[in-house]
Amino acid sequence: MRAIIPSVSVKGFQYMLVCLGKIGDDVVIEARPDRLTFSTLNITRTAFADITFTRTFFESYHLDTSAEAIQHDATGPFLRCSVLAKALVSACKIRGNVTEKVEKCCLFMNAAEGVGENCRLTIEIIFKHGFIKIHRLLYESCSEAPQIIDSIQSCPSSWRLPPAALMGLPENFSAKAEEITMSCSQEGIAFKTCSDPGEEDSGKKLGSTVVPMSRSVMESYNLQDEVEMTFAMKEFKAIISFALALRLPLEAYFDASFRPFLLRVVNENVMTAAFAIATIVNSSDIRERLKSEQAMKMEAKPMVSSGNNNAHGNLDLSQAENALFLDDDADWADALNDIEMEEAAAAAAAISAATAGSSGTNGKSREVTRESSAVATQSAVDAYEIEEPCLPPQRKTKRARFDFDDFD
Template sequence: MDVLALAASILLARPPMEAILSAAALKPFAKILQTLNKVGEDLYIQARVNKLVLSTVNASRSAFVLVTLQPAFFDSYSAKRNADDQGPIRCHVLLKPLLNIFRAKASTTTIESCRLSLPTAITSTATDQDRLIITLHCKHGITKTHKLHYAPTDPLTALYTKNACRNKWTISSKLSHDWVNCFWHRLEEITLGCGRDYMRLKSFSEDAQAEDPTSRSLQTELQVDTNDFDLFSVQHDVHLTISLKDFKTVLSFADAMNQPVSAYFDHAGSPIIFTITQPPDVFTADFVLASLRPPDEEDDDLGTSGGASMRTSQQAIPSQQYPTQQQQSHPTQEPDADDDDEVLPSSPQPQRRGIHAPSTGDVTHVSATPFRDEEEVIGPTPPRRAYE
């Protein structure tokens, strides 16, 4: 037994995943982690043979970020399939402690190289099992080793196809980075209004829908000249309402990376995808943000009018928590049931359609079961207020 294990350890001496980052790549890497941390709490890692995929999703599952790091991003990158040939290595770690390692002000200036590795049971000692090992080689021969616990998990992916979107635009981050600065800092949502020849950013609040004009809060609108765009191709009028915080995250990431930001979208209620890419083939970051479904369309979809506002339904929420709503909304749940199979599992915000797969076109990723159980996912999300 021991001999066998030894033989195996020699064969598999190389860890299943090993990536070495140079000092120059550390800053963008830290920025990527910071950006992911603004959206979610967990970092899902997929070590594929030809790329490292990092992703996260927010608690309400309305925003999903997927960063693909190509081998060119690293000094060296190698990954092999799982020992039992179950496909690429997949695991998740908490973002906060990971970020803490790279956050220290001096770390980006004193680190000479950084090695990330995921050992397996065979290649490592008992204490190193299920750890993401980060070795920082600093100046003056100082070595810092961090071993973070990880949990094996199924990959978390959203279903979206950028190419199937009818509308897209691309703009330099130099022009887009201050778009949101003029909006009230506590504003939660923003409406992107696009048409053939215009683009407007407008503050969105539920109060504005109310009949009583005195309850309306401050409205802000920003008009962007379509000539500013590198590419602007919008087929019809679209008004997408998305979270301002997530939108800010996208714009500040593009600004930090100094790369243009591209948007792909279809219609209100379907997700908008922002992409920031560093050519040639260094990394790609996709931000998939759910957009708010307009109230009128909601009615159409459901074929009911009165029940629509109560469609918060919380299908997946244990009935003891929201018994009343569960009952009331029951008849209107059915139309959404099919939808839910495609969206990220158990999207808790039925007002948003969630991250949704188009019926046609090639799907880049398949959906999978989330690592956490349903109750945990749903629990902390408050039921969303419906339009009355």
């Protein structure tokens, strides 16, 4: 892979690396014929960033698809590796006015597998004064890249803030604040720092900062229901700083406090940055939501009769599908026992009837009668044996309980 970044785009590339370094420890680089993607996931799996540059961002961009380390999937060939975020940020760090100092920045990736001397990401920064700064970073090949499960299409609520509205927003909150709460209403949104209850109990006086934003300062605002969610401050500040550095609006997509908070920064046909921050939920809120979901399931669940076996006298209980109308496995076993007792009684009645017809006759007739009785007995037994395979093969074991929730 070979990518050349012009001097006017080097500063934006640096902002991207700094943002990724504040979110995660490792950066996954994925090169495809039409784009170059940088993504990261923090160690606690509570924040994710995915920034993609198209070919128009680079002065020149090429991926050798014939290399041995090139992998293939449904979307085509690609080359993917993982690099330490701090090393990548340090290699591209340039002090002073980048546009006046740097002529271009070149990225070269050897298409090698595994980890070793051949697996290197080379970064060359060519200055206008005639010297070159070269960094060679070892990388590790990876088979999978992190992805966002939730999508912005599934979020009914959203807002879009221009760079002017974001100006100075991170500086309003204390650097010690670890969490921030966003409250959304029909009038607008409000950001509030969350105080630590442990510090409050220790006797320290902590103040809270609230920054309200009305709908007039937003480019767009769509709200389905009033929402209040809490998420990490560090990652949120990094995303706001990234949008401000590129002078691009920040888009947010959200639903309920139980789902991740999605953000996006887009430069049409050049760059797309997608972020996801996990929300913090109280245990009481989780219990209330679970209770409401169980109540909804109980209302939608079909009613099952709680009567005894006599309530199902019109059903053919020898058929397995009719077991759905029984309340418990014990009812099913009792019904099968009743069927067996009825068949055994019918067979015994046939035998006694044949035996009673033989009284008062001579020996020959008794032999014939005994023979007829044996035939009748054998016929009853045969009939019982013929009927037996229609029943479940294992009557003593309990049948798996049928759950109507499977139809939900």
